[in-house]
Amino acid sequence: MNAVLVNLVAVIAVLFCTGCTKHNEASQQAAIGTLAAEKHPAAEKPSATDLSRYSKATFAAGCFWCEEAVFESIKGVEEAISGYAGGRTSNPSYHDVGSGKTGHAESVEVYYNPAVVSYSDLLRVFFASQDPTQVNGQGPDIGTQYRSIVFYRNAEEKRTVEQYIAGLNRSGKYSKPIATQVVAYTKFWKAEDYHQDYVRNHPDDSYVQHESLPRLQRTLRQVPDLVKPGATGR
Secondary structure: OOHHHHHHHHHHHHHHHHOOOOOOOHHHHHHHHHHHHHHOOOOOOOOHHHHOOOEEEEEEEOOHHHHHHHHOOEOOEEEEEEEEEOOOOOOOOHHHHHOOOOOOEEEEEEEEOOOOOOHHHHHHHHHHOOOOOOOOEEOOEEOHHHOEEEEEOOHHHHHHHHHHHHHHHHHOOOOOOOOOEEEEOOOEEEOOHHHOOHHHHOOOOHHHHHHHHHHHHHHHHHOHHHEOOOOOOO
16 A cells, blocks of 8 residues: 555545544644645745745634635745744744633734835735624634734834724725734744645645635736736645
8 A cells, every 4th residue: 555545545544533623733734745645735835035035924714724725826925934923932832722721823924025115015916815893703713812903013014004904994995993913023933734734735625615716716807906916726
């Protein structure tokens, strides 16, 4: 029995025992991630040295699988990394953050070229990708770990975010006020490897099919001028 078949049997067994939702135990996700890595070899990722040439922005808006896929579809974005921010616990795990007790939110750290895409453009994408009026959740994912946050790094970013939110509130687009928090950036903790590029590596996953991909497609339709050539959200 080859390695792929062994992993497939393991995944089926886990799914049979526990069911398939976004928040099954990490062992299920790790098993699925192993099989997916063999089926969908990861594209070569830029090194930390390569990424040091880019500006960074950090956002939280519900499931980080969704947000990572959104930002990686945007022109000028070199990389988006899933992780955790906004809380008290050092080096938290997915299980820790999922408990809602760490103060962290599922987040993405975006590496971008400001000569191609501006910080204001990233805010357009961020707000288009969610319902920013939902408090402590996004879609079916409920809890403080799914709250909407912009983490600013300097006074200019803070001012830009606050002005953008004020404009949305004045626009009449939403029937409720914007719930997005504007918080000073402190620390970003990278999530476990199996969360990275989750949508690309797990296109047949039930959550990806019913939540991530529809959300990605809705977002890209709202910002067509910012979408990378060939990025369709499918």
